[in-house]
Amino acid sequence: MSKNWTTVIEPKVPLFKVPIKEIIKYRELVWTLVKRNYEVQYKQTILGPLWLIFSLIINSGIFSFVFGYVGQFSSDGTPYFLFYMTGSVVWDFFISCFGSNTGVLLENSYLFGKVYFPRLIMPIANILFNAIRVGIKFLVTLCAWLFFYLAGDAQMIDLKILWVLPIALVMSLMGTAMGLIVSCITIKYRDFSHMVGLLTTVMMYVSPVVYSTSQLPKYVQGLVYINPISSYVEAFRLCMLGSGEINMLALIYSTIFTLALTIVAVVMFNQTEKDFIDII
C-alpha cells in the first residue's frame, strides 16, 4: 500500500497550512483573475484606468480644502495636497485589500461551489489587483511630488523611499487578514456585512490619514498608536515626504499584530472554506 496519491481528501484539514506548491501550480489562474477584475472594472468606459487618477486628485483636493484650508490641520510643513495624497494612497491600499476580501467567500460561492482550486487564490488575486491600482496611484503621487519639488515646497526623496515596499506589503497583509476574518464570519452571521461600511469610515478617522499624529496631545497619540494602521501610515509618509516622525515601538507592535492576525485569518479561512458551501 505504498502508492503515491496525488491528493488525499480527509474530513479534517490541518489548522495552519498555505498550499504554496498548489498556488504556484495555479499561478496562471491568479493572473487571469487579476485581468478579469481589471477588464470588468473598465469595460464600457472611455477613460478606463484614468478614473483612478481623477478620483485620487479630486479626493486629495477635497481633503486639502476641508481639513487643510478650512480646518487648518497641521501637515508637518508639507503642502496639504501632497500630504493628503500620500495619506490616501497608502490608506487606499489597506482599505481596498480589506474591502475586496470581506466578501471573498460569499461573492465567489458560485465559483467555489462548482470547481476546486486553492481558495487562497482569490484573496491573492485581490491583493495583486489592488497592488496594481495603488502602483498607478503611487506614480501619480510621485508626479505630484515632482511638481512641488520643482516649486521648492517639498524635500528631495532619499533612499528611505525603498521602505515604502515592505510597508505596503505589511499593510496589504493586514487588510487582507482582516477582510478574510470578516468574510469567514459573514458566512454564518450576515450582520458583519452591514458593519463593513461603518468599520471602513471609523478606521479611516482613527488612523492619521487626514491629520498627523504630531499635532495631537501626547496622551491621545498613545491612543492613536493602539490602532495598528497608524504607525504604518506615518512611516509611509516619512519615507515618501521626509515629514513627520517614526515611532519604532508602535511599528514593532503593528508588525507583530499583523503577523498574528494573518495566522488567525489563514486558520479561520482553512477551516471555513472546506465546507462553507454547505452552509451558504
Next chain:
Amino acid sequence: MTNNDVVLKIENVGKDYILGTVTGETLKDALRQRRKNKKGADDELQVHNKVFTALDDVSLEIRRGECVGLIGSNGAGKSTLLKLISRITSPSRGRIYIDGKVSSMLEVGTGFHPELTGRENIYLNGSILGMRRQEIDAKLDSIIEFSECQEFIDTPVKRYSSGMYVKLAFSVAAHLDSDIMIMDEVLAVGDIKFQHKCLDKMREIAKTEGRTILYVSHNMETVHNLCDRCIVLQHGKLAFDGSVEEAVKKYNGVDVKTETTSDYAGYMRPGWLQRDDVRLTWAEYPDKDNNVFTDDKMRILIKYKNIKEVQKAGIRVEFMSDTDHPFATQVFDNVVNGMPGDEGEFEVVVDLSKIQPGTYQTFYTVYVLNPYDDGVDLDCVRGLDVTIEREHIQGELKWRANSWGSIKL
C-alpha cells in the same frame, strides 16, 4: 490488476448535512440558541439541527481507464459524491484518495463573466477549470468551432442568447484534458442537434485511451453506450457495483423476477386507460418453473373477466427494452368474447425467434377495433418478465444488442 492501477479510491466516505438553519442566520439567533442550550431546553434545537446523512459508508475503487456510470434517483447522493471527489466540500467521515488530475464538468459556464467577451471568457473559464494558457491557446480554435459561436466570439456574453451561452460554456468544458473526468449528463445542452454533438463529444472523450471517466446520468441508454461498469446509489448507500445491465435493472427497481404467474386482482391500471369492459385477472407461463425461454415459443395462459359485453377483442403482447420503449409486439385477434360477468381463459403462443437473448419486460393489452380499424384499448397490465437464453452457435456473429437493437430480422 495491481494496486497501482487504482486511480480513485473511496474509503468509507460519509457526508452529513445539518437540516434547518445552521445556528441561525444572525448573531441574535445564535445568542438565543446558546441561552436555550444553557437552560437545557435542547429538544427544540434538535428538531432544528437534525442531521441528514446524504452519503453513508461508501467505498469503491476505480481503476485507470475505466468508464464508470453513476446512477441513482434524485437525492440518492450522486451529486454529493461528485462534490466530494471534486473537492468542493469535504467529507464528514472517511477518506478519498486520488491519483492524477481531476476535472469535473459539474456545471457549464462556471465563472463566466457577463461583461467579458466570448474569447475572454474562454480563457477565464478554462483557467478556472485548470487549463494552462498554452493549452487554451492550442485549443482555442477548436473550442470556438465546436461552440458554433464564431461570429459572436468578440461580443460580451451578456448579449448572448441563452443557447449560445451554454454552447460556448460546454465547448470549454468539453476540451478539458485530465486523468479523471467527471461528467454529468445534464451537461448535454442546447437544441437537439447540439445535444447529440455534446453526447458524441463525451463519447469521444470516454473512448480516449487511459482516461478514467465517472459519468452521471439518468439516461440508461447513454450509460449503456459509454460505460463498462456501473454504480447505483440508493439513499446515500452503495446499492450496486458491477455490470451496467444489472445496475440498470437494479435502478429501475426490477430485481430480476423469475415469477411464472401473475395475479392482477389488485393491479392498478395505468391512468390513461379509459375503458373497463374487460379485466385480465391472471397470467402464467404454463408448465414452467422459471421465466427463462431457450426455445422460440412462449406460451402464455391468460384469464379474464368481462364487465361489459365484449366481442372479438384481441390481445397484444408488447416487449419493452430497458428504456420503456416497446420494440416488438405480437398481436392475437379474437381471443376475448363474452357477456357481462362471464369469465374465460385463453392461451397464446408468442414467437420469440427474432428476439435476441436478454431480459425483457412485457405488457398485455386487450383491444377491440373501432369502425376505422383503430385499436381501442380495454385493459392493459404489466406482463410477466421474460428472459431469453440461447446457446451460442459457433461461427455465428455474436449479437450486440446495445448497438444493433434487440431484434434480428
